[in-house]
Each structure stands twice: as C-alpha cells, then as structure tokens.
Amino acid sequence: ETGVTQTPRHLVMGMTNKKSLKCEQHLGHNAMYWYKQSAKKPLELMFVYNFKEQTENNSVPSRFSPECPNSSHLFLHLHTLQPEDSALYLCASSQEGQGTNEKLFFGSGTQLSVL
C-alpha cells in the first residue's frame, strides 16, 4: 500500500463506548496530524506529532486521546463521546513538519457517528 491509510472507514458508537481510530502512512514522513471535519465547517486541527512527539494539542477535550508509537502509526482513542463529536476524522502526514512549507497528505478519513 502507498499513501495514508485510515481504518475503519465508518464507525458508529454509543456515548459510553470506547473505540480507536488507526492511521498508517507509507511515505516515510516524520509529522502526523489528526483533523476533524464537520459539515460546512473548515478543517479543525486536533493534534500534531513531530518525530513521535506531540507538538500541538489544539484545546481538544480529553475524551479524545492520541497515541503515536512510531513515525508511521497514529491512533485516536475515543471514549464517552458526545453526539456533536460526529464528524469525518482525517489523518494527514507531512515530510518534516515544524517551520517548513509542507504540503499535507491525507487519508480517506473515518466517518464517525455518535448515537
């Protein structure tokens, strides 16, 4: 596989469930991101990892917990979510990260519905 792969593509969960989103990049990049995309709203940056270290947490509620075990893998652990958390969650990667003019490579996203 090439590019950025996200699983699952679709997820329906109750407010008391715990689930995880997975992202894997095959591009040899060193920076990985989680974005949230809600209908008719701009992409919202959630977390940034640079060389496996978290460099940005954009005031995200603690019910979202990221994990980056290595430069190729990124997880988003979800627990006790709210219905307003329903959105498309996008993972992205870039070559180097901080301070560079980096274009982002996105995965296809996980469409999350919280009931």
Add this chain to the structure above:
Amino acid sequence: EDQVTQSPEALRLQEGESSSLNCSYTVSGLRGLFWYRQDPGKGPEFLFTLYSAGEEKEKERLKATLTKKESFLHITAPKPEDSATYLCAVQGVNYGQNFVFGPGTRLSVLP
C-alpha cells in the same frame, strides 16, 4: 486572528463554462497558501502551493494565482470530473506547520 474565507460556497457550471473560485485570507506573515481538492468520501488531495504575491501555478484546467489578500483558482473549460470541493489553506510564519483552512467551495460541473 488569522482567517480564511472562500466564495462562493457552491458553484454550478455547465461543461466548458470557465469560472473562478476565490480565497480571501488574513494572516500575520504568509509562509504559503495551499489549494486542495476533496472528493466525496475522501480526504483532501494537494493541488498547489503559492508563496508570494504575483505567483501563478497551473495544472491541466486549473490555474492558481496569488495577491497579498486573496488567491483565485481559475477553472478553464471544466469537465464533470472536476466536480469536487476545493479547499484553500494558509500557513503563517508564526505557526510552523499549523495550517488554517477555509470552508471550501463545492463545485458541480454538469455535462
């Protein structure tokens, strides 16, 4: 506060009918302006990066231009396969890799 707005919100064109999409931005020092294309059910796909006013980039039927306050994405003789949402993003000098995205323009090209 850095901001990106895009207009129109939605645009319907007949095949072959050229038009332009607008991206207006305010940023305290522009590092780069980016255009992405997003198809339904997929993540955004990179199109162009523009760095300074006066710069232009072209790819097939698309041409992106940049001024100090806005960018245009010109679509010449569009085809139905150009239908997508086009996103604009800016990266300011004070942010590092943190991009600010606009809400996008949803383009439909009818055969």
